[in-house]
Amino acid sequence: METEGYSVFKWQDLPGAVYSEHTHPEDQSHWIISGSLELIVNGTNRILLNAGDRDFMPAGTRHEARVVGESPVTYLIGRL
Structure with missing residues (x-):
């Protein structure tokens, strides 16, 4: 991810963790190392990573x- 220009950091969330709807001012990429994360994008599009x-x-x-x-779930977050 760094070779693509991302600033990268490792993150972990525990079972049951929930993030309510939000936005970020920069492009982001999530790369799952272990576990599973469900995203709901624009209120309707469900993506299981x-x-x-x-x-x-x-x-x-x-x-x-x-x-x-x-x-x-453990994952890398890349920010452009």
Whole structure:
């Protein structure tokens, strides 16, 4: 991700973690290392990310997220 110009940091959320709808001022990418994360984009589009999956979220995109299952989710967040 860094070779693509992203500023990258590692993040972990525990089972049951929920992020209400929000936006970011910069483009972001989430790359799942372990566990599962469900995103709801623009209120309707559900995306399930599992280990090895990666998304791209353009700046200003409305989204919410929640950890799926009984294991933590660990992922890299890249910001442009």
